Amino acid sequence: MALLLARLHTGNNDILALRNGYSGRSFGAMGTSAVPKWNFNTPTRHGIIQVGMQVDPYRGHFGGSNCRDSLSQVINRPCNCLSGYCEASDKYVQEVQETINYTTSGNVAGFINEGILGVGGVVQFPKHFVRQTYDLIRNHGGVCIADEVQTAFGRLGSHYWAFESHRVVPDIVVMAKGIGNGIPLAALVTTPEIARNLTKALYFNTYGGNPISTAVGEEVLNIIDDEGMQEKSRTLGEKLIKGLKTIQHEFEIIGDVRGKGLMIGVELVENKQTKQPLNQDKFLKIFEDIKDMGLLVGKGGAYGNVFRLKPPMCIEENDVDFALEVFRFVVKENSKM
Structure with missing residues (x-):
């Protein structure tokens, strides 16, 4: 229309x-x-x-x-x-x-x-x-x-x-x-x-x-x-982005973290300098490992190498803590391979 x-x-x-x-x-x-x-x-x-x-x-x-x-x-x-x-x-x-x-x-x-x-x-x-x-x-x-x-x-x-x-x-x-x-x-x-x-x-x-x-x-x-969903999206989104930025600095495969509020993207790469998209087999392994630990995320991007974090706006702070804990653990385990 x-x-x-x-x-x-x-x-x-x-x-x-x-x-x-x-x-x-x-x-x-x-x-x-x-x-x-x-x-x-x-x-x-x-x-x-x-x-x-x-x-x-x-x-x-x-x-x-x-x-x-x-x-x-x-x-x-x-x-x-x-x-x-x-x-x-x-x-x-x-x-x-x-x-x-x-x-x-x-x-x-x-x-x-x-x-x-x-x-x-x-x-x-x-x-x-x-x-x-x-x-x-x-x-x-x-x-x-x-x-x-x-x-x-x-x-x-x-x-x-x-x-x-x-x-x-x-x-x-x-x-x-x-x-x-x-x-x-x-x-x-x-x-x-x-x-x-x-x-x-x-x-x-x-x-x-x-x-x-x-x-x-x-x-x-x-x-x-x-229920103040917009303000919750702002505060919890800020915490989630800051936590993901900390993880980004720890691991070479996290090329970019971006977004606002509770609409966040995490792009995975082979290395930060070339920005070559992470191999799909590796990406999907991380994707499945995250799911198996109880965290559901989307994926997207032109190369299919971006995690899309858009949780329900009714989440609480402990949900953000859990997400960051799972994400860091899975990325660390897969970075050893």
Whole structure:
């Protein structure tokens, strides 16, 4: 629906999306996703244009030790960024501009991005990249779509919505997962002006306004507020990131720790200097050992070498202690091999 509205509202066709981004598995959304092993052998990118360069201070062409809005910065990669200025952001925004110049008529329908790339490996952008890109897209006639499916509802701790941490106001916001706490529920929020475009033809959704899902969603939002889930995500996320950073300095195979609140990525490598992704057999051995000790984590990233830590927001401090203890033990045991 977000892609449809962007095109209807602007009268343009081209949607820009980010390399290593992920925004769903419906036929329309698949074209916006560009993560290896998630691409089917069928044309899905009708009017979808991927920005060619991966926007990543750790693995991308630009970025370094002062680029991320996180307690954890890239190690062994100095940069020239100062307070209020990010050199890497400028260079990545120039890549977006060149993508528009070379692949479109100069008029675009919109830009879609996650606040932090989830499936892509919990990748954080340089500090000012999203804000500058929003300005660029709007200058070319497009609208800005925030994919908050994995990042919303206080999970990042510092803000309720990831787009707030980038100091932007999107034209369209899409959300799901966390809003229903397991119950199927998704929503799109936009302006009345953009929403009116759906009156140009008949439109409906079979499950739109489902009263059971809607009631659950309302109660979930109340619980997030009443039980202080956002603040808990901030404090426990800080403890988890600091603990993982300590473990990172102990072991060569932990190349990067990144994230905010309770959305954290840990990237495993052969060694910190080359950043060569850890051999898949070794990675999966660690993955299974962690599971066997009672800790469930996700995995992702372009090379499948990133642990994605996104626990329920209702966890307690002892759960963080347990996670750090398990993680350190398993990494240590596998580093001996």
